[in-house]
Amino acid sequence: xxxxxxxxxxxxxxxxxxxxxxxxxxxxxxxxxxxxxxxxxxxxxxxxxxxxxxxxxxxxxxxxxxxxxxxxxxxxxxxxxxxxxxxxxxxxxxxxxxxxxxxxxxxxxxxxxxxxxxxxxxxxxxxxxxxxxxxxxxxxxxxxxxxxxxxxxxxxxxxxxxxxxxxxxxxxxxxxxxxxxxxxxxxxxxxxxxxxxxxxxxxxxxxxxxxxxxxxxxxxxxxxxxxxxxxxxxxxxxxxxxxxxxxxxxxxxxxxxxxxxxxxxxxxxxxxxxxxxxxxxxxxxxxxxxxxxxxx
Numbered sequence: 001x002x003x004x005x006x007x008x009x010x011x012x013x014x015x016x017x018x019x020x021x022x023x024x025x026x027x028x029x030x031x032x033x034x035x036x037x038x039x040x041x042x043x044x045x046x047x048x049x050x051x052x053x054x055x056x057x058x059x060x061x062x063x064x065x066x067x068x069x070x071x072x073x074x075x076x077x078x079x080x081x082x083x084x085x086x087x088x089x090x091x092x093x094x095x096x097x098x099x100x101x102x103x104x105x106x107x108x109x110x111x112x113x114x115x116x117x118x119x120x121x122x123x124x125x126x127x128x129x130x131x132x133x134x135x136x137x138x139x140x141x142x143x144x145x146x147x148x149x150x151x152x153x154x155x156x157x158x159x160x161x162x163x164x165x166x167x168x169x170x171x172x173x174x175x176x177x178x179x180x181x182x183x184x185x186x187x188x189x190x191x192x193x194x195x196x197x198x199x200x201x202x203x204x205x206x207x208x209x210x211x212x213x214x215x216x217x218x219x220x221x222x223x224x225x226x227x228x229x230x231x232x233x234x235x236x237x238x239x240x241x242x243x244x245x246x247x248x249x250x251x252x253x254x255x256x257x258x259x260x261x262x263x264x265x266x267x268x269x270x271x272x273x274x275x276x277x278x279x280x281x282x283x284x285x286x287x288x289x290x291x292x293x294x295x296x
Contacts, residue, residue: 017252020236023228025259028105029267030229031095034221039208040092041201046212047222048084048198051230055191058231064185073192075180079173080193084234085200086169090162099159105257107163109141112250112290114171133289136282137254143279144258174250177241186235193238194230251290254283 034043059066067073087108094104113134116126181189212218240249258280264270 016236016240020233020240021252021255021259023233023236024253025256025263026224027229028260029263030221030224031092033217034225035092035096037213037215037218039205039210039212040096041089041205042208042210042212043222044088044092045198045201045205047225047230048194048201050222050226052191052194052198054226054231055187055194058187059191062187064187066188067184067192072182072184075176076189076192077196079177079181080196081200082169082173082176084193084197087166087173089201089204090166090169094159094162094166097159097162098156099163103145104163104166105260106141106145108167108170109138109254109257111167111171111253113138114167115174115250118171118175130290133286134251135286136289137251137286140279140282140284140286141254141257143275143282144261146275174241177238183242186238189238190235193234248290251287254287258283
């Protein structure tokens with residue numbers, strides 16, 4: 001019995017990266033459904049509030065322990081502000097203001113390289129194989145989103161600033177969590193993170209003049225954002241950061257745009273070209289090099 005449970009646990013750990021990529025890849029799909037009917041920060045504020053309620057209920061029903069030290073609450077709040085409010089707020093606001101989703105994906109996709117550079121300057125060991133994997137993954141990412149780079153509107157100081165804010169926020173949040181957040185239950189930790197993101201987002205959401213137009217599309221986008229992306233994707237990202245190195249975890253984000261491209265082809269019949277397929281293959285090889293080097 002113990003052996004079977006251990007095998008199931010090992011299988012779940014092996015499956016976690018793939019499940020995370022699949023869930024995280026639906027972010028732009030959700031934005032396509034919900035963005036026309038809601039201003040970005042109002043949508044995200046409601047998402048954080050509902051996610052907080054769900055995590056709070058989960059914690060109460062499962063009788064999960066809350067972090068015991070005040071410093072731990074503070075560290076979790078910082079990661080929530082960076083990885084939720086800063087990252088998601090920057091991405092959604094940039095797309096809303098006219099930046100194409102492909103360019104946003106490319107800019108945010110620099111994160112694994114940025115993380116590796118930071119670690120290499122701060123005593124981290126990044127092998128030549130990992131650098132090669134990071135370079136291949138980024139090249140594949142460029143090929144995947146190349147068709148969309150000129151679509152969706154002009155690049156302005158505002159949109160570029162928002163996209164860079166998103167990039168720096170998720171990079172800093174990942175490094176901060178790995179460095180300062182002690183292992184604790186992902187449910188109570190996520191509740192703290194959502195509360196911090198909500199408190200930071202609410203004042204800015206109040207400045208948006210447009211109200212949320214609730215219909216089947218916006219309601220479905222909100223439900224998926226809360227149940228799949230927040231409760232599922234954010235929790236998996238938290239656990240992956242706790243269990244792996246920052247370089248290996250962030251390299252998985254290279255796979256998000258290719259996976260999103262496949263989903264868009266299935267759902268919206270967006271074309272997939274030979275260049276896109278080549279980009280997906282390069283990205284997969286690059287991530288494999290980074291992850292396998294880490295496992296060794």
